[in-house]
Amino acid sequence: MMKVTVNDIARVAKVSQSTVSRVLNNYPQVKQETRKKVLEAIEELKFSPDFVARSMVTNKTNTLGLIVGDISNPFFAESAKIMISRAQEMGYDVIISNTNHIDSNMDHAVQTLLSKRVDGIIISSASRGSNKVKELHDAGFAVILHNSSVEDASSNYVVLDNKKGAIMAMDHLVHLGHEKIAFISGPSKYLNVYQRYAGYQEALEKHGLPFRKTFVYEGEFSYDAVYWFVQRMLEEKERPTAIFATSDQMALAVMDAAAGKGLKIPEDLSVVGFDDMTISSNHYIGLTTISQHKEKMALLALEHLISMVEKKGESADSIHMTLEPELMIRKTTGPPKKIT
Amino acid sequence: MMKVTVNDIARVAKVSQSTVSRVLNNYPQVKQETRKKVLEAIEELKFSPDFVARSMVTNKTNTLGLIVGDISNPFFAESAKIMISRAQEMGYDVIISNTNHIDSNMDHAVQTLLSKRVDGIIISSASRGSNKVKELHDAGFAVILHNSSVEDASSNYVVLDNKKGAIMAMDHLVHLGHEKIAFISGPSKYLNVYQRYAGYQEALEKHGLPFRKTFVYEGEFSYDAVYWFVQRMLEEKERPTAIFATSDQMALAVMDAAAGKGLKIPEDLSVVGFDDMTISSNHYIGLTTISQHKEKMALLALEHLISMVEKKGESADSIHMTLEPELMIRKTTGPPKKIT
DNA sequence: ATTTAGAATGAAAACGTATTCACTATATTT
DNA sequence: AAATATAGTGAATACGTTTTCATTCTAAAT
Known part of the structure; x- marks a missing residue:
């Protein structure tokens, strides 16, 4: 089963291969009559153009790269779907x-995305000190950071005001009366979690609450690790009455651990997450969380990337967008029970 | 910033372009000395080979296609991550x-995957009557069906014994004492949901239970649609005491609706899902479900695809694998409350 | 009838690599 | 020392398009 090429149609349509190419690309200056012949030949031989060969010459692949830390995390999966x-x-x-x-x-x-000549790259989980990102940007390559950005301010990004989001979450807990609030962080190499952590600390200070090292988990995004950490923390007599997690995924691990300890949420423990994955709004879960407006964020990142790609060269004004967080109050937060 | 090509290194290393290509591809018959020169030049110019050009001639892109109905469904996202x-x-x-x-x-x-010359395709959500799938297979293209297969038996697939899984779920409910069991289906154009439906019916019959049209939802994989359907169904006086959903995602919608109606699970309503997404095992959710062994399934599909791709031509024996389901009993199922 | 402008087409080059074929240098055998 | 085999290399071609440039055709203008 030989591949049908543009030459084959040229032959059966009795025109040159350039002409075939012209009709493929909808050039105006080809006569109706010959266009028809070519189209018929294409139809007859079931020809479809080879993108690889085309990319060779046009220098465009119509393929984008999306780099993500963990596609199985619903926040990323949902964002990916939109993009x-x-x-x-x-x-x-x-x-x-x-x-x-x-x-x-x-x-x-x-590296391999570049080798495959993708037209642009979206990075959803960039480490804040990444050199690669800076390199790409400096080389004039179309790249946009989504969700988490880098410290070097020059790169393009679409992110959330993470610090503000964290403060909103904390304010909510404090207003409910909580004073012992733990924080489940992630790897602080990510600027977004780093900023959330900063927000946590700032909020504590603002409300005159002490910072306790034992109340913070700082490590991998590991469900199990968080699960065990929380279980242990809840066994202490000085246990927190509320836990703020840096992602909904981690918040679920927290709830899981609390359930394992027989604690009721929110009566015995309040939990707030971050991300607002779809499932968090399920009545059965009803996780109070900070919404990232993931649809908007994903769309903005994608569409800006494409516009960068398409007007390569022209007005390459940089994209620096930070969206406003929103507190979604649901069923996992409430006033603390007076512990005697 | 001009692209560095193989010719550039040929020039600085003072060898021919072919020789450069040879060291790139680790050909044995190149002298240590010249190999070294080439490697140094590569290092110096920071050359990295262009995969598009390479694909042109090797006819291999080292890129696979994965076609999925909805990447935001955790089952697919988790499978995708593995693959x-x-x-x-x-x-x-x-x-x-x-x-x-x-x-x-x-x-x-x-079509576009073919145009981009991917080496093979995994289809996770094939409609059971799809012509495209048959076409691909007949054309000798490397394609494997994952999760849901097609009626035409010739195509390669790695799936679950869906009917058996459904029967296991139903048996579990019946043994608990349930007699009014509803079924939340999806689009029956998918063979896997079709088979689960068949399992539901067969189980009813086996246990001498009547089939009631009003107890089955048959439509889109829509969270909202299922939510409203269940809400309405639960308002009837002849309401089911258990609901079997064709996916965990739908089961969550069911639980959501039940929670909305103030029903306790499993006391007032038992729920069984299908898929065993990671989150289902969360203590807080504890969804009883049928495990698809998603890791194994995903790995098998992927690895078989790659082996098909790599030994193109040789022994193209077909892959027909159907895995065994497993019932995961958790907290959403229990005996029915005697309704008086 | 002749020139001229523009429309329509074809020939050839280019994109960056792998690979075949021919050739040269080196080592082995006689 | 000559003949032969083999290791190492280079020149040229192919992959399937788009695109530039030159050319032919057609119709309008003189």
């Missing part, structure tokens, strides 16, 4: 790279 | 196409 769908509508495909939150994987992913 | 990670380890990238469960999107996705 992919929109990208497809706009004529692009997307290669997803999953880094498992390992920096070297990300560098490697970038 | 992507393993693929990357094996030197492949993956383009994800999201069809939103629309058949024409899938046909279109296949």
